[in-house]
Amino acid sequence: MKIKQIKKLAMQSFKKGNLDPEKIKKIAPLLNRRQLKTYIRFIKKLDREKKVLVFTPIDKVDQKTTSKLRGMFPEKKIEYIKRSDLIAGIRIVDNDIVYEFNVKDSLKSLASYIKQSYD
Amino acid sequence: MIKNEDIIKELEQNLMSFSQDSRTKNIGVVEKNSDGVVIASGLSRAFMGEQVEFESGNKGVILNLDEDYVSIILFGSGENIIEGEKIRTTGNVLSITVSEKLIGRVISPLGKPLDGQPSIKTGKSMPLEKIAPGVIQREPVNTPLKTGIKLIDTIIPIGRGQRELIIGDRGLGKTAIAVDAIINQKPQSESKLKPVIAVYVAIGQKQSTVAQIIDKLEEFGAMDYTIVVSATASDPAALQYLAPYAGVAISEYFMEKGEDVLIIYDDLTKHAWAYRQISLVLRRPAGREAYPGDIFYLHSRLLERAVKLNKEFGGGSITALPIVETQANDISAYIPTNIISITDGQIYLQSDLFNSGIKPAINIGNSVSRVGGAAQTSAIKFTSGRVRLELAQYRELAVFAQFGSELDSATQAQLERGKRITEVLKQSQYKPLAESLQILSMWAVVNGFLDDIKVESIRKFEEEFHNFIKRNHPQIIKTLSSGEKPSGEALKKMEEAIAEFKKIFSQ
Numbered sequence: 291m292k293i294k295q296i297k298k299l300a301m302q303s304f305k306k307g308n309l310d311p312e313k314i315k316k317i318a319p320l321l322n323r324r325q326l327k328t329y330i331r332f333i334k335k336l337d338r339e340k341k342v343l344v345f346t347p348i349d350k351v352d353q354k355t356t357s358k359l360r361g362m363f364p365e366k367k368i369e370y371i372k373r374s375d376l377i378a379g380i381r382i383v384d385n386d387i388v389y390e391f392n393v394k395d396s397l398k399s400l401a402s403y404i405k406q407s408y409d
Numbered sequence: 410m411i412k413n414e415d416i417i418k419e420l421e422q423n424l425m426s427f428s429q430d431s432r433t434k435n436i437g438v439v440e441k442n443s444d445g446v447v448i449a450s451g452l453s454r455a456f457m458g459e460q461v462e463f464e465s466g467n468k469g470v471i472l473n474l475d476e477d478y479v480s481i482i483l484f485g486s487g488e489n490i491i492e493g494e495k496i497r498t499t500g501n502v503l504s505i506t507v508s509e510k511l512i513g514r515v516i517s518p519l520g521k522p523l524d525g526q527p528s529i530k531t532g533k534s535m536p537l538e539k540i541a542p543g544v545i546q547r548e549p550v551n552t553p554l555k556t557g558i559k560l561i562d563t564i565i566p567i568g569r570g571q572r573e574l575i576i577g578d579r580g581l582g583k584t585a586i587a588v589d590a591i592i593n594q595k596p597q598s599e600s601k602l603k604p605v606i607a608v609y610v611a612i613g614q615k616q617s618t619v620a621q622i623i624d625k626l627e628e629f630g631a632m633d634y635t636i637v638v639s640a641t642a643s644d645p646a647a648l649q650y651l652a653p654y655a656g657v658a659i660s661e662y663f664m665e666k667g668e669d670v671l672i673i674y675d676d677l678t679k680h681a682w683a684y685r686q687i688s689l690v691l692r693r694p695a696g697r698e699a700y701p702g703d704i705f706y707l708h709s710r711l712l713e714r715a716v717k718l719n720k721e722f723g724g725g726s727i728t729a730l731p732i733v734e735t736q737a738n739d740i741s742a743y744i745p746t747n748i749i750s751i752t753d754g755q756i757y758l759q760s761d762l763f764n765s766g767i768k769p770a771i772n773i774g775n776s777v778s779r780v781g782g783a784a785q786t787s788a789i790k791f792t793s794g795r796v797r798l799e800l801a802q803y804r805e806l807a808v809f810a811q812f813g814s815e816l817d818s819a820t821q822a823q824l825e826r827g828k829r830i831t832e833v834l835k836q837s838q839y840k841p842l843a844e845s846l847q848i849l850s851m852w853a854v855v856n857g858f859l860d861d862i863k864v865e866s867i868r869k870f871e872e873e874f875h876n877f878i879k880r881n882h883p884q885i886i887k888t889l890s891s892g893e894k895p896s897g898e899a900l901k902k903m904e905e906a907i908a909e910f911k912k913i914f915s916q
Contacts, residue, residue, distance in 0.1 A: 297477075331450075335450065335477075385451070385453070386435055386436050386437055386451035386452060386453050386454075387433060387434070387435055387436075387453075387454065388433065388434040388435075388436055388497075389432075389433055390432040390433075390434065395432060396432070399432060406530070
């Protein structure tokens, strides 16, 4: 089985944005070890693509921010994770793109800039 | 020394953007790490040639973009990179920080110091990959770049902005010619020409060889105007692949300032090997001799960056002397033919000549300079035409003379003259000669003033004659240094001087 076919199978394993256990139960026994590994990797990747992770230092995100985020990512599932070390602000991870609006990352980039520019 | 105020000002500028802008990062995950190449998933917004950073601190550059994966070549060994490690894009193409402070330094292709001195962090960031200047910015080669080697300056002249290939088997003195050319660029107070900055790029060479070259350059004071970019055999293939591009990026910095630069690529055979290794690991389709399909473009885009800019664009130039190593004198192999077709001529070194004691072992028949003639001064042109003609006649007659048949006196005289010209064209390493002295030697031999000197004594005669002229007739040197064709009066003085010296020499 070609990689492209496995990718197609992985895409078909989703139903309304969620994994369909029935389909997976049918597909998995038909694959050998190597194919299964590729299949899992594709499923993970597709699952990541459907999810947006929001890291904040606060316990609960207010309604205004939630609706704003929902507007920004209408097709995706938004998951909120508490991260106190961000100090202030927010970090949004959309698959392989990271948006940084927080003090911790800004300080980090500032430190690396200084390190690279001066002895 | 950077002022405190400057640092604070820059920090404040950073702080301004700090509270408003978001920073977008594109991240990926390591899937596979083998042979200096990392295959990563994610990085959907990465672009070709973008620099990436690993969580472990390693760095690399993207060389392949596939549907689901990107391939990254590493600048280090990457032994500590593990599967699942995060990678982030930097948004930067590969570049090197260049400033005047680089002169006299030995650096890696990424600008890291290799001479134990502090790193240079301030300067202009020059991209390693750049499209060569177009025809509007260029002008024809019109200024000579003197190598100090009689044979080259007379018969195969090099002009500023030219690309002249040095080709030959190993151990025939290719690097020696390049090093002599660098040594000869030492600024001369009486010279009318602009001083030249030299960049020596060592690709895939032994560390000991590079150390030896640096030592020699230091010994002759050439490091005062030279930058050495080194990616030795022990460095990863990625660094060897990037080294010539780093060298030319440095050269472009100085060229943009209107300076003349001489760059040596030592050597492009090893560069091609490094690129072949990378391409095979990246699973790119292999072509002739397992080189990838774009091996020609690899070198053509590099050598096209050698240029002579017109006055409107600063008038700077980059003269490239790429070196190519052949196997068993085979110049029809893949890489040599490619580079021969890209360059504006070649200096071909042959083992037979080297073994028979002719050094530099340049085969005049196969060597050519396609554009350098236009850059020769009238003074050197005055003798070079005769030398070329006499040598060509000598070579033809020498073939017939091998049959052993009796020769008439005119032919014998021609052969004797040829032997003397060959002897005069011999030159020791690290002894570049000023143009005036070159003209003097060539003039003497083609006009038959050395016909009565024994062939074995020619070199001794020449050396002593040069010293005699320097000591007793400095005005002749001055006249010949002007670059103008010697007048009748000057020629008369030269004839008188050689006659005077011959009396002393015969005693």
